Amino acid sequence: MKNRPAYAIASVDSALLLASLLQHEGAMRVTDVAGRLGVSVSTAHRLLGMLVYRDFAEQLPDRRYAAGPVLRRGPVQQASVATLREVALPHLRRLVDAVGETANVMVLAGSDIRFVATVESAQVLRVGDRAGRTLPAHRTSGGKAVLATMADDEVAAVLTALDGTVLAHVLRELRTARRRGFAVNDQGTEAGLTAVGVAVPPAGGFAGAALSLAAPTARYSRDRLPVWRAALTEAAADIARDLDAV
Known part of the structure; x- marks a missing residue:
């Protein structure tokens, strides 16, 4: 059993959850991220920026964000x-x-x-x-x-x-x-x-x-x-x- 830490860092939690979503659900727009995480669009944009910087995400030509090189490991699910x-x-x-x-x-x-x-x-x-x-x-x-x-x-x-x-x-x-x-x-x-x-x-x-x-x-x-x-x-x-x- 995993309990939420007593002194959880909300920004870290949001970034890790976002990385997981990109890896397992596919590409997302900034507004999609904001809606899923329950944060503002500006906060979603900053989170995505940090994930891109650390290669956990990358921006696609259509301006959506997808899992980056760090997360693209292992078999890909047959369907999204x-x-x-x-x-x-x-x-x-x-x-x-x-x-x-x-x-x-x-x-x-x-x-x-x-x-x-x-x-x-x-x-x-x-x-x-x-x-x-x-x-x-x-x-x-x-x-x-x-x-x-x-x-x-x-x-x-x-x-x-x-x-x-x-x-x-x-x-x-x-x-x-x-x-x-x-x-x-x-x-x-x-x-x-x-x-x-x-x-x-x-x-x-x-x-x-x-x-x-x-x-x-x-x-x-x-x-x-x-x-x-x-x-x-x-x-x-x-x-x-x-x-x-x-």
Whole structure:
């Protein structure tokens, strides 16, 4: 579990989040950056200027900004994460309206899961925005849901950092998730947080995505699982349909 530092530096946090967005969502205009980070256009321009200076970003001929040489490493996702975010957001909002808890869309990135978008519940006590965060896939509900779509040997190849005992436990969890059609994170990433996740069927050239509903553990109940599973499964199928139509 990662806690926000007690003396967080807002500008550093914004710059790091921006670098992550450029790397995983693609090129953005200054106004897009300002909207995503919740800052002024002038602040967004200064942040981009520093990232360009340090080669974390570069300006394209059309004046958008994209990930720079430092961030252009590793395989490129088959389809744009920005497209997934755009397609998923309306469905996340409907999930929140239907269930009353925070909804997320995320993608598998190696052995981690990266949160692409969050729509928060309107309740006072709620799980907050996770967009831009990265967590170990085997600890999150969405990560486990995606891993459960893979064969055991494929999972072992992804989770190479885990020792044999931990991997065996994870594989047992994944077998349960395959049988149920969903995965649960019961305070595995954060005390007081419980989440349920399903994989988004591969569509539109995009694979490895998942949806989750997250709630304070104090409000979570097993009795809610059938409703959550049905809502998540329907939303995942709708997102896959819309990805195919893009």
